[in-house]
Amino acid sequence: MRLKCIKLAGFKSFVDPTTINFPSNMCSVVGPNGCGKSNVIDAVRWVMGESSAKNLRGEQMTDVIFNGSSARQPVGQASVELVFDNHDHKLAGEYANFTEVSIKRRVDREAQSTYFINGTKCRRKDITDIFLGTGLGARSYSIIEQGMVSRLIESKPEELRVYIEEAAGISKYKERRKETESRIKRTKDNLARLEDIREELERQLQHLKRQSIAAEKYGELKAEERQTSANLSALRWQSLDAELKQDQGKISHLEIQIELTIAEQRTLDASVEQHLADNAELNDALGEVQARFYSLGNDIARIEQSIDHHLERMEQLRLDLSETEEGWEQTTEELDIDLRKITRLDAELKTVEPELASTRDEEQKSTTELAAAETALQKWQQAWDEFNQRAEEPRQTAEVEQSRIQQLEQTIDRALVRRKRLLEEQNRLSKLPSSIASTDEQQLEALEKEVELLKGNLSSSDEVAVFRQLIADNQSELDQLRGELQTTQGKLASLEALQQAALGQDNPKLNQWLQTKGFDNQLRLAEGLRIDSGWELAVESVLGESLQAICIEGLENLAEVLVDLPLGTLSFVDVMAASADSLDNLNLPLIGTKVGCDWQLGSLLQGIYAAESLSEALAYQNRLSPSESIVTRDGIWLGASWIQVKNISAQDSIVERRGLIGDLFQQLKRLRADIEVLEQNRSALRESLEVAELKRESSQADVAEKTRLLGEVKSRLSAHRAKAEEASVRRQQLARELQELGRLIELEESQIGEARDRLQRALDSMAQDEDGREQLESKREEVRSAVSIAREKSRNDKDLVHGLALRQQSVAAQLKSTRETMDRMASQVQRSKERIESLTTQIQESHEPLDGMRADLEALLKQRLGVEKKLTEAKAKVDENEHALRKLEQERNEKQVQQNSLREALMQNRLKSEGATVKREALVVQLTEANFKLETVIRQLPDSLTEAECEQALEKLGNRIQRLGLINLAAIDEYQTQSERKVYLDKQNEDLERALATLQNAIRKIDKETRTRFKETFDKINAGLQSLFPRIFGGGHAYLDMTGEDLLDTGVAIMARPPGKRNSTIHLLSGGEKAMTAIALVFSIFHLNPSPFCMLDEVDAPLDDANVGRYAKLVAEMSANVQFIFITHNKITMEVANQLLGVTMHEAGVSRIVAVDIDEAAELAAM
Template identity: 90%
Template sequence: MRLKCIKLAGFKSFVDPTTINFPSNLCSVVGPNGCGKSNVIDAVRWVMGESSAKNLRGEHMTDVIFNGSSARKPVGQASVELVFDNHDHKLTGEYANFTEVSIKRRVDREAQSTYFLNGTKCRRKDITDIFLGTGLGARSYSIIEQGMVSRLIESKPEELRVYIEEAAGISKYKERRKETESRIKRTKENLERLEDIREELERQLQHLKRQSVAAEKYGELKAEERQTSANLNALRWQSLDAELKQNQEKIGQLEVQIEATIAEQRALDASVEQHLADNAELTDALGEVQARFYSLGNDIARIEQSIEHHLERVEQLKLDLSETEEGWEQTKEELDIDLRKITQLDAELKTIEPELETTRDEEQQSATELAAAETALQEWQQAWDEFNQRAEEPRQTAEVEQSRIQQLEQSIDRALERRKRLLEEQNRLAEMPSSTASTDEQQLEALEKEVDELKSDLSSSDEVAVCRQSIAENQSELDQLRGELQTAQGKLASLEALQQAALGQDNPKLNEWLQAKGFDNQLRLAEGLRIDSGWELAVESVLGESLQAICIEGLDNLAEVLMDLPLGKLSFVDVRAASADSPGNLNLPLIGSKVGCDWQLGSLLQGIYAAENLPEALAYQHQLSPSESIVTRDGVWLGAGWIQVKNISAQDSIVERRGLIGDLFVQLKRLRADIEVLEQNRSALRESLKVAELKRESGQAAVAEKTRLLGEIKSRLSAHRAKAGEASVRRQQLAKELQELGRLIELEESQIGEARARLQRALESMAQDEGGREQLESKREEVRAALSIAREKSRKDKDLAHELALRQQSVAAQLKSTRETMDRMASQVQRSKERIESLTTQIEESHEPLEGMRADLETLLEQRLGVEKELTEAKARVDENEHAMRKLEQERNEKQARQNTLRETLMQNRLKSEGATVKREALVAQLTEANFELEAVISQLPDSLTEAECEQALEKLGNRIQRLGPINLAAIDEYQTQSERKVYLDKQNEDLERALATLQNAIRKIDKETRTRFKETFDKINGGLQSLFPRIFGGGHAYLDMTGEDLLDTGVAIMARPPGKRNSTIHLLSGGEKAMTAIALVFSIFHLNPSPFCMLDEVDAPLDDANVGRYANLVAEMSANVQFIFITHNKITMEVANQLLGVTMHEAGVSRIVAVDIDEAAELAAM
């Protein structure tokens, strides 16, 4: 599997959709600083699940979204997609068969990340899980970025261990272990909660048992209370019935009195009606007189109002005449004023028009002069721009050459300084004396022989390992047997509880009774049967509850014994009853032949045949007599015209459960014996281990001392050899470097000469351009001054022309308005004159009608006096009739009040009767609700019983019920329900304990596999580091060391000693040495577990050319198995790449990709 391409959009500086293809195993990403090369590494790390913004060189996760530039706006989201080529099917699981796998991550401004796997939305965990064990991940050893080299080397032992685990492929085991531990924690919590529930349930069962007893007592008292209450209700019914009869008599008397009162009231109503008719006639006559009186009043008022209105109109006409004459005079004066104003405005308008013509001509001339001045300025500006453009080129050339000369001079100084140091080092190496280490070699050979002999003795007699292995095996077997013992004990307790419940042995009162009668030790029928295998369900279907029967000798004395039997079901079987099965009429065996017992069972199994299956039984069913039946092996029981199916499981079968209990007793006995033997063996093995450990410790101490001396001699000898080898290699390197420095100095001195010549030519061109610049600057001031004068003159002419135009418009408007006003006033004068003439005529004509209206008024006043007298007489007659009618009305009201009183009394008596009736019916309903008949209760009532006695008895019963305290009427049902729940929870507890044991066993397996894989991987990586480190450094040695004893959590430390150094810690190495050590470690991991690809971000930056060459050769060598994508500025590293991917930033803040295939470029150059 390898990385095929990366697709970016909106990620950091890659704002445009960009695809980066990786066609080969050696791809180099190059480009200047700040162009966005490292953003490619960040994109890969981010899409593989990185959740820390700090590791992506940001503060917030949204910092990976393009935030805009000087020419572009920010975007709303960023996305990165990695496409993998999986032709080798390295990925496992459901994606193993895909030849191409893509993972994608997208984030928006709300910091909401979305992951996609092959285009399907998924979780971050799905992304990380798919790469577990492959070496890929957000923080794995496959991505080495800037700064990670030092972090890798200087990391804590626990952090360095993570890389070893990833190489070992045990990260997935750690995830599984973590999940398993979480499940174990949840299981233990569930067990604790379940134990609490079971304890609480046990307390509830005890409490419910007490409540059920109280509930039974409560039922007895309540029954007595209901009977007493029924007697009381019957007595009350009798009292109400007598009261109802008395009320009925009173109601009859009241109804007679009400009828008499109604007759008297009707006579009065007739008299009132007659007076009402007379009153209507008198009222009509009075109305007619009033109408005539009011008509005359209206005529008089109308004439008086007309006279008054006529006088007011005359006064109004005189007032209008006066006001009209006054307005006419005023309008004539205003008309004369407007005439004079028109003459004045005409003269002013004639003066303005010639002056406006002159001003507009001057304005046009100024505009022409301004346009000419602006054209002159534009021509100058164009000339100035062309001059600057010509002069800029030599200036830029001069700046570039000056900078280049300065850089070349600094480079030459550095080269000379370096050549000086190299010559001094060459002289020192030439003066070093050669030395030998023959003595050390002889001592080394002798010590190695002694150490090998001691190790051989220890390995050949490794009694400690054998003892520990035996103890571990013994402990494992012991743990397994103890687990089996606990499981068997739990099953036995559960089955015994179920068996006791099934046999009716869980009733405490019944058990006490059986113990008191001496039946507690008697066998139950189910316990004395021996049933052929496979026929248990058949026998249980036939015997049913008889299996619970107590087996006794004789049933003669049971009549007296059963007198005080408590609540519950109980059955007995006489073991002395002699009855044998009679031969059957069918060609089938009897079920009794399948059952063995110490006494006869014929009476229980008489006439019942056994069939293998239902079809066989159905074939004989029509031959059965009424007293015969057939039962099948699986428990189907059928007779003549009937069939009974009892489908029960083995756990619910009393017979099969008895067999299981017997098997468990045998198993428990065997397990306890095996455990006792293993414990004795373990004690003996521990004593043997102590002896072997003492013996091994003495041998190990001798080996350690010899090994220490051997290490010191090896270190001295390695130092001698390394120094000699390093000196030879270093002399060759120095000669080569001095030669290269000489060529470099000559080349740069030549380049300085060429740059100085180009600089001189640029300076001469700049001097020539200075004269033209001064001339253009002088002309600029002249053009600007002329333009300013033209603009000022044009502005003044425009302002003056505008002012005269406004004045002309104002005078013309005033003239027009004044003429219109004169026309309106002339019309108004004419209308006022006509109105004056009209008002004068109306005033003269208004005097004649006034005299006639005054004569009509006198006549009407005389007529009103006669009608007023008639009105007074009519009112007197109406008042007399109304007085008589009011007297009759008073008598009628008195009769009505008497009637109402009688009706109210009648209503009260009827309400009493209805209330008594309702109470009677309620009492009957209460009796019916309590399942009593009224007549039956009355018939059995004692003659001397009273309501008071019943109430007193009810009060006593209530006190007795109250003394019982709170009663749970559902206690009996609740007790049964909670008992069933207790059985269910006990089974759950067993299941959880089994699940916990399974999970703990899984943890042990995972730990064992983890230890094995980690140790194997550690040893291989350590061996690879020890062989690879000298290749990279040209000598020296490095190794890995575990900081702890337990392979599950021990840390890993790295020690590296370059040639000629004996540093005590890794932190004393230089930056380049740390980088080379990190490369050696990572490549050792890659040799063991090659990751699909490796990304290196300027890892070669702190290395010199010689080490860069080694690093590049190593990368090229490993590219046969690993795809390398490396970012570099070093030309030596670039040379090994097959593909160069250039990152450019032509547009500020925006990165783009330019790819170059090295092989194709070489072929093109060769052509």
């Protein structure tokens, strides 16, 4: 079994569908860094079930999908398929008989992974189960990637054991053992639960047995109690029947008394109504007088309000005058204060200015001293820099010459190595042949003609594109129709919901009630009408809510049905009612002529005419009788003295909405039929496309085969020509390079001598410069101290000058601000004087209007006195009438009280009678429920039996039943049921114990087999490691060691000592030594249990050329039994490969494959 090819599409950088073939057992994947080589390893790991995005160099599983580049858009899914050649039938199980097995994994942007085996969808576990024991898997030893070599060697003993187990093929045993342990755990849990149930059931059976005996006794006593209770109920029924007959006589007498009282009350009601009418007339007269009285009161209040407002205005003017005078006095005082402040600030300013001038002189002096000190420091620094510059030159010279000597020595070493390699290559090139075979050129010419002929035939008959275009057009039309179907279904659902709400069918409680009463299948009125086109709105305006009415035959039985009607509105229409004859008094058609129906509409449309327009209807309005009306086509309804307009849209109209629903149903039917036709056409087109594709694939296969042969011939010819030309050019180039290398070595050796002389002179000069450095360093502290003192004095003088300058500026600013404030206050004093004069004038002018308003108020008060007298007289008449009315109402209330008393007595007697009736009926129900008939019990009653005797007998029976305690009446049946269950559970317990013993025996067998296989595999791998390690290292030894005693869980440690080393742990080895040790271990495993293929990702990276040669030789030896696919940058490793698979990234972010067969290339080179 080996890996035949890998098919990638959309996986990481392999965006285009790519097939990577592995025709031999030694295939090398090569290419520059970042071109996507390791993505091939990731693809194999991923398709074998890797679930960790981190192990695929990502953060989430969708990172394996091509995410776009500068020139390409991201794709929606990634897929990888591995195709295995299984001619040796190494795979076990159901796929053992297949000569070729493919496994495939696909993931989309939703991170949903799908797995396939031979094109059949499967689970991830199915794929991992196929490769159990073969060494293949997402994390098996058959895939060794970058960094895994060091992790393998440095892994913990428990982790290293996993590789030994996989090589031993016991991973499947571990899976079986894990499943068996899980089943044992479940079986033990079931046994424990079953034991608990059995123990509990045993206790229940003992308790149920006692309860069943008590239940039998209870049944006998209960039967006797039922008979006695039936006798008592019959005696009570007889007593209640006699009492009920007496109550009926009392009720008849009370009803007569109530009728007499009602007649007297009606006489009093007539008198009360007369007095109420008189009272209304008197109140109207009183209202007129009161209105006049209130009008005068309003006028008086208005004038009084004006007087009050005028007085308030005068008072406000006086307050303003007082406030203005106070402000003028305050401003005058503030002027005096500011004048004194200006005098004080002038004096302070004259004191500060001389002090500031003196301080500035001191500051200038300290600044001069600081400059002198800093000049001295700069001179010292200049001398120090000049010294360092002089001293730096010999030091730099020494470093440069040392580096130069080292570089020259390395250059000579590299030149010697290169000269050796060039001489070897020169010897090898001298042995290559220079002739080219002519037979390949003739074969090339014939193949080119065949390919051109096949391609011409293929392009002239391309039916696939035509069928694909037809299918695309069909799909586009189908999608459009499906969109219309969805839209129509949405509209229909919306309109049906609106129609149900409009017809009152959205009330769940009302719908339940209709179903209970048998009305749920009856038509609504709106559903049975056929209305002429254009008159739907008119009919709906007339019928209104009657459209929701339920159509039934006869309304006679509705009184009983509507008793328990729930909350909601409900209408009924009698479809059997005959329509009354209507007189056609107008020259207009009746609206009924616009409506068709399977039954009579009765009086719903009686007397209603139809008019085309509102103007026509208005022309006939004055001829309408009170019972007649006209409705227009637009739904405007008018009568003799009224008009009603109902402006609604088509979707809000019940009738028009019903039409829309019908149209949508027809549209849905048409759309479904069209979709069905298109789907049938699509199936036919797809069948035709499959036939055309098969034809084209056959032709393409012929073209591909001929093209492949053509490519092979071209490659051989190109290789021959290139080899010959390259060998000639290379020989000339080697001669020139060898001559140049000789001159270079002589030149470099002479330069080394000169550099050593210059180095010695520089070292002598560096020793002489140390004395001058010590003198300059001693003077540095003296100069720095003088600068620090001068700088501190200068800083203090500057701070003092700054403080005095701020003080001078502050005093000058205060002086300026105070003078500006004095100018503003002087202006304010002048404005206050003008305001005082204005307010005094306004107060004097406000006295004249006040006298006129007081005169008008006096006249209105006199008029109100006359109106008030008339108001008192009218109130007296009203009071007199109301007194007489209250007297009559009192008499009527007394009659009402008497009537209520009689009604109360009647109600009490009726309630008593009804109570007796209910009790009597309840006794009958009790007897019926107890399976007794009243007539039978009465006939069987003993003549001397009384209610007291029955009650005593019942009490005795009750005491006997009570002494039995709580009784479980179901105990007898339950005891039988639980007994049967106990037998079943006992049998189930025996079955579980046998199953547990079987599982434990299986565990022992698995453990025995696992120990045996692990020990044998460990010994063989250890022997292989001890044999391979010295071959790889050229000596030394290595071995495996178990860290524990139990072979089922012991860890495995590795110890390696290269030649000449005695390291105590493997962690002390170098990176290259660890890599070689890991290679020895992995190849030891492969010797024992060869995996179908092995993938190596730059395993040779940390190795030197000598070790790479040993590694490559070992791989070549093992390739006889194992297929190797390795990624490398090393030319030595590439040389052993039979097939080079180049990964390129000519387009940024997109990987492609270029393959080269080394054997064929070597044959071409040898020709």
